[in-house]
Amino acid sequence: MSDQVETPWSDAMEHVWHERCRQEHVEGWAPEHDDTHVKGELASAAITYALHAVVIAKCLQLGMSQAAIDSLSAEVPMPETWPWSPEWWKPKNQRADLVRAGALIVAEIERLDRLAAKVPE
Numbered sequence: 001m002s003d004q005v006e007t008p009w010s011d012a013m014e015h016v017w018h019e020r021c022r023q024e025h026v027e028g029w030a031p032e033h034d035d036t037h038v039k040g041e042l043a044s045a046a047i048t049y050a051l052h053a054v055v056i057a058k059c060l061q062l063g064m065s066q067a068a069i070d071s072l073s074a075e076v077p078m079p080e081t082w083p084w085s086p087e088w089w090k091p092k093n094q095r096a097d098l099v100r101a102g103a104l105i106v107a108e109i110e111r112l113d114r115l116a117a118k119v120p121e
Contacts, residue, residue, distance in 0.1 A: 016102035023103055034111045041083035042111060046104035048081045048089075053097040066093075 009017070023029045034042060052073075059069045078089045091097055 012099075012102075015099045016106065019099050019103035020106050023107065029107070031110065031114065034107050035114060037083075037108075037111065039083075040108075042104050042108035044081055044083045046101040046108065048079050048083075049091065049097040049101040049104065051079065051081070052091045053094045053101070056094040056097070060094075 024031075056069055056073075059072070060066075064072075073091055078086045082089050092100075
């Protein structure tokens, strides 16, 4: 990209990057695996985690305690937007869910970039 500006990463960007690396190296979701998700699954998972973070923010705005939110989250069924089986739906808290969402967005962008690189011009 020709319009890139050199700036240090914030803690938030660092955490998104670490989560992306964790997804690859701990969970085993290598780029080859990500490339099989051609129906928007990575983006859908990111949206689902981001929406969960929004719900938490709304609950906090209404004055709910974190303990009440955690209890409610445990009882809420897996969202319909979640693209994979229920055992992979693991919401945590507002920030952690947004970090996961960011890492999944990075995974989807990387997948799109790899796909574009394969297309002859």
